[in-house]
Amino acid sequence: MIDEEQADAAPGKFSAEPAPQLQRLAEVRQQQGFSQHNMARRLGVERSVVSQQEEATADLPLSELYRWQKVLKVPVADLLVDSNASLSTPVMERARLVKLMKTTMSIREKVQGKSLRGMATMLVDQLLEIMPELHDVAAWQTVGQRRTLDDLGRIVDRQIPGDLLRR
Secondary structure (H helix, E strand, O other): OOOHHHHHHOOOOOOOOOOOOOEOHHHHHHHOOOOHHHHHHHHOOOHHHHHHHOOOOOOOOHHHHHHHHHHHOOOHHHHEOOOOOOOOHHHHHHHHHHHHHHHHHHHHHHOOOHHHHHHHHHHHHHHHHHOHHHHHOOOOOOOOOOOOHHHHHHHHHOOOOHHHHHO
């Protein structure tokens, strides 16, 4: 049996209370329009690591939070849980603009008519005026979509462990 002293010495370890929510990486990642796979690639880790780190109760070192912050381009404070606070207004606006840009790029890729493609291009230009850092945002991925040459170049850039080829 556990006595009261042991229970007090290790709070949360013996109690039935759920672990406190510490961060909101998954929520911010989704708001920014990143998949777990894309986030893993940008962080240089396996997708399973991203999944583990996104657990709301995961106690991450500050250095990891800064890595996420750099990729997501949000204030570190927005990655942490604040009892009742939602994402900051700038982060929400950026997330909306990223989604709008992805949709506009998808439309521009898919439309056949010259006039509609011109309108989509005009909308892309207007979005870039509002937020220049959207220039790297690509269209929504579709199932079975072919990789671009840029995607293939990133694949080639990834290092293969030398011992993998010797097996």
